[in-house]
Amino acid sequence: MTFARCLEGLSEAIAAAEALGLDATTAKSVRDTAGARARFPSDTYVLALVGGTGVGKSTLLNALAGEPVSAASARRPTTSEPVAWVPAHKSRELAELVAWLGVTSVREHGGEHMRDVAILDLPDIDSLAAEHRARVDELLPRVVVVVGVAAPEKYGDEVAHAPYLAVWGPRIARQMVVLNRVDLLSSQDAMRVRDDLRARLSDDGLADVGIALTRARDGSEGVTALREWIDSGVEAKRVIASRTGAAARDAARALARDAGVDQGARPLVDPARRGRAMDDVANGALSIVDIHGLERQAVAATRLAARPRGAGPFGHVTSLIYRVTGRARASADPAGYLRRWRARGPLAPALEPLRDLVAVSLPSVPPALRARVAGLADPGALEPRLADAIDRTLATEVSGFTVPTSAAWSVIGFGQWIVTALLLFAALWFAALFVVHDTPTGSLAVPVLGPVPAPVVLVAAVLLAGYLLANALRLHAGWLGRRWARRIGARITQEVQARVHDAVLVPLDQIEASRDQLRRAVKTLEEACA
Numbered sequence: 121m122t123f124a125r126c127l128e129g130l131s132e133a134i135a136a137a138e139a140l141g142l143d144a145t146t147a148k149s150v151r152d153t154a155g156a157r158a159r160f161p162s163d164t165y166v167l168a169l170v171g172g173t174g175v176g177k178s179t180l181l182n183a184l185a186g187e188p189v190s191a192a193s194a195r196r197p198t199t200s201e202p203v204a205w206v207p208a209h210k211s212r213e214l215a216e217l218v219a220w221l222g223v224t225s226v227r228e229h230g231g232e233h234m235r236d237v238a239i240l241d242l243p244d245i246d247s248l249a250a251e252h253r254a255r256v257d258e259l260l261p262r263v264v265v266v267v268g269v270a271a272p273e274k275y276g277d278e279v280a281h282a283p284y285l286a287v288w289g290p291r292i293a294r295q296m297v298v299l300n301r302v303d304l305l306s307s308q309d310a311m312r313v314r315d316d317l318r319a320r321l322s323d324d325g326l327a328d329v330g331i332a333l334t335r336a337r338d339g340s341e342g343v344t345a346l347r348e349w350i351d352s353g354v355e356a357k358r359v360i361a362s363r364t365g366a367a368a369r370d371a372a373r374a375l376a377r378d379a380g381v382d383q384g385a386r387p388l389v390d391p392a393r394r395g396r397a398m399d400d401v402a403n404g405a406l407s408i409v410d411i412h413g414l415e416r417q418a419v420a421a422t423r424l425a426a427r428p429r430g431a432g433p434f435g436h437v438t439s440l441i442y443r444v445t446g447r448a449r450a451s452a453d454p455a456g457y458l459r460r461w462r463a464r465g466p467l468a469p470a471l472e473p474l475r476d477l478v479a480v481s482l483p484s485v486p487p488a489l490r491a492r493v494a495g496l497a498d499p500g501a502l503e504p505r506l507a508d509a510i511d512r513t514l515a516t517e518v519s520g521f522t523v524p525t526s527a528a529w530s531v532i533g534f535g536q537w538i539v540t541a542l543l544l545f546a547a548l549w550f551a552a553l554f555v556v557h558d559t560p561t562g563s564l565a566v567p568v569l570g571p572v573p574a575p576v577v578l579v580a581a582v583l584l585a586g587y588l589l590a591n592a593l594r595l596h597a598g599w600l601g602r603r604w605a606r607r608i609g610a611r612i613t614q615e616v617q618a619r620v621h622d623a624v625l626v627p628l629d630q631i632e633a634s635r636d637q638l639r640r641a642v643k644t645l646e647e648a649c650a
Contacts, residue, residue, distance in 0.1 A: 127155055129645030130368040136638035137375040140631060141492055147371035153262060154367065166221070166238050167350060168260065171269035173244040176300040180269060180334060181205060181241045183343045184350070185229055201225055202259060203241040207234070214238060221262055234350055237265075265294040267346075271301050272313055296330045296349060297321060302342070303335045365649030372642045380486035381639040387632060388493060389481045397477040398625060402617040404470025405510060409461045409612060415605035420452035421523050422601030423594060430529035430593040432536025432586075454605070455518045458612075461510070467503045474624060475499070489631065496627055509619035516615075517608055524600045532593045539586040546579045 130151045137144045169177040182188050185205055201224070206214050208228040218226055223240065240263065242256050260266070299317060302310045314331055321329055332349070334342030376382040427435035478497035485493050495501065553575070562574040 125648040126365050126368055126645060127151060129641055129648050130154075130372055132641035133372040133375055133638055133645060136634045136641055137379065139634040140379055140489060140638070142375060142378045142488055144375060147375055150367045150371045165236065165265060166217070166240065166263045167265040167267060168240045168242050168263040169267050169269055170242055170245060170256065170260070171271075175269045175271040177241055177244075177269045178203075180298065180300055180343075180346075181239060183334075184234070184239070184347055185227075186231065187229070202243065202255065203227060205229060205239045205241070207231075207236070207238075209235070221259060223259075233347055237350055239350075265350075266296075268295070268297040270297060270299050270317065272299065272305050272310075295326070296332055296346070297326075298332045298334050298342075298346060300334050302333045368645060368649050372645050376638060376642045378486060378488040379635050379638050380489065381635050381642070384639075388485050388489070388635075389477060389628060393477055393480070394625070394628070397473040398617075398620060400473035401470055401624065402613075402620045404473070405467060405506065405616050405620065406613055408465050408467065408470065409458070409510065409514070409616065410464060411605075411609040411613065414454055414457055414609060414612075415602055417452060417454040417457045418605035418608070419598045419601035421454055422604065423597040424452045425523045425525065426529050426593055426597035429525075430532040430536065430597070431590065432533060432540050434540070435533070435536070454608075455521045458514045458518055461514065462507070467507055468499055471497070471499055471502060471506070474502070492631065493628075496624060502623060505623045506620065509623055510616060513612060513615040513619060517612060521608075524604045526596065526600060528596055529593065532589050532596075535589045536586065536593075539582050539589065542578065542582040543586075546575055546582060549575045549578070 130147060134144045134147050134151065137147065169181060171177050181203075202221075203225045204218050204221070204223045205227045206218065206229070208230045211226075211228050218238070221240070240259065242259060245256050297317065299310075299314060305313060310333055314333060318327075318331055321327065321331075330349070332342050332346050334346060373382060380386075380388070424439060427439045429435070431438065475497045478494060482490055482494060564572055564574055564577045566572045566577070
């Protein structure tokens with residue numbers, strides 16, 4: 121296991137969990153504690169003596185040391201502050217570690233035994249002084265090895281207080297329970313108490329924890345074996361790494377359970393359903409924007425722009441009438457039509473497919489993420505965001521609106537001027553027929569009709585030419601307007617779909633990406649911390 125990689129994996133898991141809005145307090149505490157402990161270069165590991173009042177922890181430490189280290193007396197509780205017993209040759213490099221542990225009472229030794237262990241004599245866990253137990257709670261997460269000390273007259277109570285061992289047991293590489301003061305029992309009773317103690321530990325899930333019988337008062341029975349067990353401990357770096365790895369795995373697995381990726385990475389929302397719902401939302405929003413209505417407005421605006429150039433002198437008159445009467449503003453104003461999209465209805469119905477999607481998916485979403493996923497379909501939050509996105513998209517399009525034009529309009533307009541001139545000529549010709557009786561007229565043979573006066577033929581031909589030119593202008597301007605509207609409509613459709621994606625799918629994709637990141641971080645951490 122790579123200690124640094126293990127902590128790095130835990131940091132990645134924490135970052136992913138926080139991105140999901142999960143509570144990563146416990147995992148961060150594990151990371152910070154392990155990181156702080158890893159700063160210390162010493163190979164010495166920390167062992168804590170844990171037990172209740174009167175079990176002889178201080179006496180046991182004195183016996184292990186072979187000299188008085190921690191005060192022992194009949195007054196209970198005797199130890200109110202932790203006492204550290206450290207090897208003298210490493211006292212300097214252990215100074216920062218001891219300070220980090222918050223231990224101020226330090227005893228040094230220069231013996232040959234236990235040269236790579238610092239032993240803490242902790243306050244009693246069952247003391248009536250609440251601050252004693254709080255001090256133990258503060259220190260236990262920072263130690264590497266625990267020796268639980270029990271006494272024959274209250275070992276049952278000690279096991280009852282074994283939440284310390286039960287909680288930290290799976291995370292601590294080395295543990296032992298010491299049944300002290302066995303001099304109060306016969307050999308047969310001592311074996312019976314040991315067997316009962318083992319059964320109780322098994323019930324607490326600590327079947328592999330060793331049990332030592334000691335008579336610490338005179339430093340004889342069991343003390344030497346316990347000292348050898350402590351001396352035979354594995355190297356501190358491996359012990360610390362194992363402890364850190366177990367704690368990191370537990371913390372990361374808890375985050376994975378909260379995110380619903382502990383059993384795999386099944387998507388929170390079915391991708392096929394999600395795609396259909398997003399298409400429905402986008403289509404619903406576009407139906408309110410009304411692309412078809414925009415096309416009608418664009419065609420009317422293009423024809424209105426074409427009249428002055430392509431409809432001859434009468435085109436200017438009709439254009440003026442359209443503008444004065446307000447018809448241009450009502451039926452030939454694509455920019456205004458887009459600006460007024462909100463007047464055509466609310467967005468709430470368009471969001472209904474999304475609410476249905478979330479409602480169907482929510483039961484399978486992990487409880488810790490349900491509020492966040494449900495918030496994606498909250499109309500109070502989503503409708504204003506989507507409306508604002510549409511406003512910004514349409515504002516961009518409206519600001520660049522320019523009605524298309526064509527050189528063909530001028531050609532058609534020139535033809536219309538000729539038609540107008542010919543109509544005036546025909547009108548004068550007809551007037552001359554009434555004023556000057558011998559005005560030459562002539563006639564033209566027309567099939568079916570026979571001979572028709574030339575002025576009549578001229579008027580008919582000119583009117584037909586004017587009609588054809590007007591229709592050519594109308595059709596060409598309409599074609600340009602529809603093409604222009606489709607181009608604008610395609611851009612708006614693309615932008616609205618992108619805005620719907622940004623407002624709805626991007627947050628969901630971010631949740632899925634964070635879940636996948638957490639899953640991969642936990643997998644990597646499992647391998648690194650093995």
